Amino acid sequence: MRNTAAVLLSLALGLSACSPSPVPDGASQAKADSRSVTMILPDGSRQQVTGFVKDGYVMIEDDIIVAEAGQLTQQGTYVVDTRYRWAGRTVPYTFASNVPQAIRDRVVQAASTIGATTNTIVTPRTSTKQRDYVQITYNTGTSCASGLGMTGGRQTITLADRCSTGSIIHEFGHTLGLFHEQTRPDRDQYVEIVWANIPADWQSQYEIRSGSAGYGAYDFDSIMHYPAYFDGKLAIRPLDASVDLNRMGQRNGYSPTDVNTLNAMYPR
Numbered sequence: 001m002r003n004t005a006a007v008l009l010s011l012a013l014g015l016s017a018c019s020p021s022p023v024p025d026g027a028s029q030a031k032a033d034s035r036s037v038t039m040i041l042p043d044g045s046r047q048q049v050t051g052f053v054k055d056g057y058v059m060i061e062d063d064i065i066v067a068e069a070g071q072l073t074q075q076g077t078y079v080v081d082t083r084y085r086w087a088g089r090t091v092p093y094t095f096a097s098n099v100p101q102a103i104r105d106r107v108v109q110a111a112s113t114i115g116a117t118t119n120t121i122v123t124p125r126t127s128t129k130q131r132d133y134v135q136i137t138y139n140t141g142t143s144c145a146s147g148l149g150m151t152g153g154r155q156t157i158t159l160a161d162r163c164s165t166g167s168i169i170h171e172f173g174h175t176l177g178l179f180h181e182q183t184r185p186d187r188d189q190y191v192e193i194v195w196a197n198i199p200a201d202w203q204s205q206y207e208i209r210s211g212s213a214g215y216g217a218y219d220f221d222s223i224m225h226y227p228a229y230f231d232g233k234l235a236i237r238p239l240d241a242s243v244d245l246n247r248m249g250q251r252n253g254y255s256p257t258d259v260n261t262l263n264a265m266y267p268r
Contacts, residue, residue: 089120091175110172117253143158220238
């Protein structure tokens, strides 16, 4: 279910447009309020991750929403079940009333690109019978963030002025069920995480997600991949020295492997 992003899906298949950023989307902000979050994976295993509060949400991996900040106690549980796919390959969305027109235009453009390149459909919600949907909200901070997969009922993508069309495509990738590429279990065969260059309170965001699977070959070009650098220091080093570091962290659109992953998750 996870493509080049580590999919939390035990499927036989195996199963943030911004230009590459020097840090993961919004990651340069200090996180004074951290939370211990337990992820329960499809195989029943658990993995503890350090979450953090930002722009009113508890997040992991800088842009995956766990819950609203006031709704999670100090020991929260993040349940990820990759069987929860969007019905009819369709993600209905609405806008909160305070979302600026410029961001609305980017969402429409992102939705058009997703529909033109994958089997999935991102479209305005037209009926209350569409019980499962995304509400696009606006924050005055720096967050471009989303929940992971179809969680049921109304869920959130929160966007700031800095969120480009490509970053919004990235966030819809999370909404559709994709994790970040560099968390897939085979990543150590392709990259080295330079832990010394990553702040201690950010290191858990680079951990492999136990119980996940990768789809296809490791994809440096995935829109779900973190940038190579964190605050100007190399954080992800390809084992193959010929790999261009600028390939990591692109926010232009889904890579061919991203497209294949989503199409495997959401066949016509």
